[in-house]
Amino acid sequence: MRKKLISWIYISYIGLTSLIFYLVALLIWLSTAWWDKRLVILHLFSCFWASSYILVMPIWSIRIEGLQKLDWKKTYVIVSNHQSQLDILAAYRLFFPFKWVSKAEVFRVPFLGWSMVLNKHIRLKRGDRRSTVEMFRECEKALKQGCSVFFFPEGTRSETGILRPFKPGAFALAKRLNVPVLPIAINGTRIALPKNSLEVTGRARLRVKVLDEIPPETLRKHTVEELCKMVQDKIAAHIDEHRPVEQARTA
Numbered sequence: 001m002r003k004k005l006i007s008w009i010y011i012s013y014i015g016l017t018s019l020i021f022y023l024v025a026l027l028i029w030l031s032t033a034w035w036d037k038r039l040v041i042l043h044l045f046s047c048f049w050a051s052s053y054i055l056v057m058p059i060w061s062i063r064i065e066g067l068q069k070l071d072w073k074k075t076y077v078i079v080s081n082h083q084s085q086l087d088i089l090a091a092y093r094l095f096f097p098f099k100w101v102s103k104a105e106v107f108r109v110p111f112l113g114w115s116m117v118l119n120k121h122i123r124l125k126r127g128d129r130r131s132t133v134e135m136f137r138e139c140e141k142a143l144k145q146g147c148s149v150f151f152f153p154e155g156t157r158s159e160t161g162i163l164r165p166f167k168p169g170a171f172a173l174a175k176r177l178n179v180p181v182l183p184i185a186i187n188g189t190r191i192a193l194p195k196n197s198l199e200v201t202g203r204a205r206l207r208v209k210v211l212d213e214i215p216p217e218t219l220r221k222h223t224v225e226e227l228c229k230m231v232q233d234k235i236a237a238h239i240d241e242h243r244p245v246e247q248a249r250t251a
Helices: 002-032 040-055 086-092 104-108 112-118 129-144 169-178 224-236 244-249
Strands: 060-066 079-080 099-105 122-124 148-149 181-187 204-210
Touching: 002 112, 002 122, 002 169, 040 060, 040 086, 040 148, 060 112, 079 224, 086 129, 099 104, 099 129, 104 122, 112 129, 129 169, 148 169, 169 181, 169 224, 181 224, 204 224, 204 244
Parallel strands: 060 204, 079 148, 079 181, 099 122, 099 148
Antiparallel strands: 181 204
8 A cells, every 4th residue: 555655646746747847848948959959958957857756766776887988979879678667767867868769659648758759759659660660760860960869679678677689770770870889787677667567666776887888890790680689698797687696686
């Protein structure tokens, strides 16, 4: 009963405050979009907005590792494991500009989805080939404009935390445009907010770790299939569910 009450209060808080945050985002967009073509200022405000929803929850903590590996002068294809809806909020804690690749339904969510439209994030209709082609066209356009793009290459959230096979699209894109791939490992979100649930489960330690980038010269030496497996293995090495219990506890 206590968990249900906390969850109800938390969801209500998000619903009530998202209107205020959206109005601020709209004002920032109106003030800066005409000269900030990459919408960096708006994105950083979105990072603050998302971060507030993690920091307001006293039973959650979050740790960010490897921020020094993010180079603002570079453009990346960013890839991460996917365990929970909280992964998006956790990744925003990087305070680094990028464009999400997200399912089209999210863009219709009041205020939160509308903010994604303002930020020019990239939508995808699952199972729609035409939408997939358009999505990659928009990703390529963003990368050429100096905007990194963020993929969850598993395609959907993992219920167990064990990584699903990575889809090849993000890696084919990076190879074609000769940009580095930046792997990121996210832990703890599945415990905090499981897949297909809006119920807060209890205390959780969220961790976001930026791994070493894979430079274009390395991408050129491997096939897309090899890159899928290589990056999946790199991320898996930092995911609790893939590691011995003793190591996961001390992470």
